[in-house]
Amino acid sequence: MKSSQKATFEPISGRYAHLTLSGRPHRLYIEEAGSGIPLVCLHTAGADGRQFRHILNDATITRDYRVIVFDMPWHGKSLPPTGFETEEYQLTTASYTQMVLDVCDALELERPVVMGCSIGGRLVLNLAADHPERFRALIGLESAAHQQPWYDTEWLHRPDVHGGEVCAALVSGMMAPQSPAESRHETLWMYKCGGPGIFKGDLYFYRVDGDLREKIARIDTARCPLYMLTGEYDFSCTPEDTQRTAAQIKGADVTIMKELGHFPMSENPAQFRRYILPVLEKIKAAT
């Protein structure tokens, strides 16, 4: 018997873009929704763009913003480049920065807003320091110039520990206990889906190559506004880490978010919305 069920569709389009990143051809998966000010969202280490699905589906946001989310190469539905099988993946400050600039150029975005979380939150600080003229505003979620590591990343990629399980188990405690179970488990699922060694390779940027403490003093928020929002339950990038960073950046706008952790946009979308809508409103008003 034929089902009478009719599918409903979200207002998101997903496409594969072909472009060159770090001198190599890539097939990059990009989702977008809405129109207006370009808002490019950067996912966390070891995860993918699905973290931003609630932003993409938020009509209040997409009314004024063209929300663009891409899976970094090696993540989600973006493939690794040809020849990856003999390489160890390692994200660096230079390659990550160039990737975001190249994606913005390839999509012909005019002074977009970039909102990045965790490694993405670190990256926006580098964009603020080196490329303020390219962006309308920058939003760092769980963002700091540096933070204290708390485990040996060797555990993330070895044959006697399941990579997906350990990555998820490590980050599970970085979410707020008040976040809905459904959203917490969805967030962890993305960590369980990551390719072998990819979380570890992303953390090379976070832990080794991307210490921006010497650089942030040059950030000029008059040239590009900087918003920093950190969840109170984030023990990896703590509120103190964000506040210490912001203390060195004149004009940085800091918010500590209640009942949220390291993955605000995916662990508790409704709670995050209360914090991010006023920021997006301010950016729109200044445009």
Added chain:
Amino acid sequence: MTAEANTDRVIGLFERLPALVEANADLVKRGRFLTTDFALVVGATPLLVRVEAGRVTSVARGPFLLRPWTFSITAAPETWLKLLKPVPDPGTHDLMALSKVGLARIEGNLQPFMANLQVIKDIVTAPRALM
């Protein structure tokens, strides 16, 4: 509460682990590959927790004479009580958060610990149901 009373309270909570874990079929299922002895150290008092195929089959109170365990997790009784709050406060809400700031020490052979990290975190925090 005195430190001694806190220690007794935490030990009392951990001594109920066999029934708490048994009552959680999902946790037992997820832990089915874990068989190990590990120590939960409350202040200076070790508790030897035996796990067999995901079930906590015994919790023995030390001190012990040359008894081995695979790994140990040590924290002050007050710290354990903070972790075990039904809705813990930021910073004391996760075992790794405690470890990061030195409020807990995780030592020994960490391969089984890391390979079963979520299960172990869930076993250790199972007494939240009693708080």
